[in-house]
Amino acid sequence: MQRVTSTFSLTLILALKCAHGQDLHALQACTRLGDDAARLSCYDVAMGMSKFDSGAARPQSATQPTAVDTQPQANFGDDGRLHTKTDTPPPKNLSARVREASPLPAGLYRLTLDNGQVWDTTQADSALAFKSNDAITITRGWLGSYYICLAGHNTSVSVARKQ
Numbered sequence: 001m002q003r004v005t006s007t008f009s010l011t012l013i014l015a016l017k018c019a020h021g022q023d024l025h026a027l028q029a030c031t032r033l034g035d036d037a038a039r040l041s042c043y044d045v046a047m048g049m050s051k052f053d054s055g056a057a058r059p060q061s062a063t064q065p066t067a068v069d070t071q072p073q074a075n076f077g078d079d080g081r082l083h084t085k086t087d088t089p090p091p092k093n094l095s096a097r098v099r100e101a102s103p104l105p106a107g108l109y110r111l112t113l114d115n116g117q118v119w120d121t122t123q124a125d126s127a128l129a130f131k132s133n134d135a136i137t138i139t140r141g142w143l144g145s146y147y148i149c150l151a152g153h154n155t156s157v158s159v160a161r162k163q
Contacts, residue, residue: 073091073094073115076090076091076094076117076138076140076161077090077094077117077119077138077140077146077159077160077161090140091140092139092140093137093138093139093140094137094138095135095136095137095151096113096114096115096117096135096136096138097113097114097133097134097135097136098111098112098113098114098130098131098132098133098134098136099112099113099114099132100112100132101130101131101132101134104120104121106124107124107125107126108120108121108122108123108124109121109130110162111130111136111148111159113136116163117161117163118161118162118163119138119146119148119159119160119161119162120159120160120162121148121157121158121159122157122158122159122160123157123158124157125155125157127153127155128149128150128153128155128156128157130150134150134151135150135151136148136149136150136151137149137151138159139156141158145158146158146159146160146161147159
């Protein structure tokens with residue numbers, strides 16, 4: 001029994017380390033930034049911190065580069081197949097508007113966003129019917145997974161970026 005428990009514990013620890021490996025790489029990339037404000041912003045993005053902490057707005061740094069805000073958005077959902085990897089970590093989520101929603105078989109959708117990205121839902125849910133001009137949020141999950149939800153809804157389904 002002790003051997004089974006030890007094996008299970010070791011498996012769980014290894015799985016958790018693998019799941020957080022992507023975050024570790026993002027944090028390591030931040031250490032290479034020389035500017036203090038840029039490095040702090042990089043850590044905030046890597047850890048999924050929002051601009052608001054406990055309801056109080058954080059002061060914005062005047063020296064914060066705009067590349068920290070725009071580059072991660074462009075690479076969101078890309079695991080290296082669409083673009084080459086960068087040192088800038090992707091954000092934890094992406095908010096956008098649906099430019100075009102094309103129904104696919106089995107209740108799935110192909111969504112073209114206002115930023116040019118194309119995503120396919122990989123799960124169907126009758127509570128989610130996507131249409132043009134919908135506000136959506138895509139959130140990064142465990143082990144490279146992504147989930148999409150309509151603004152104002154609690155229901156989400158898994159998605160995969162195609163373009």
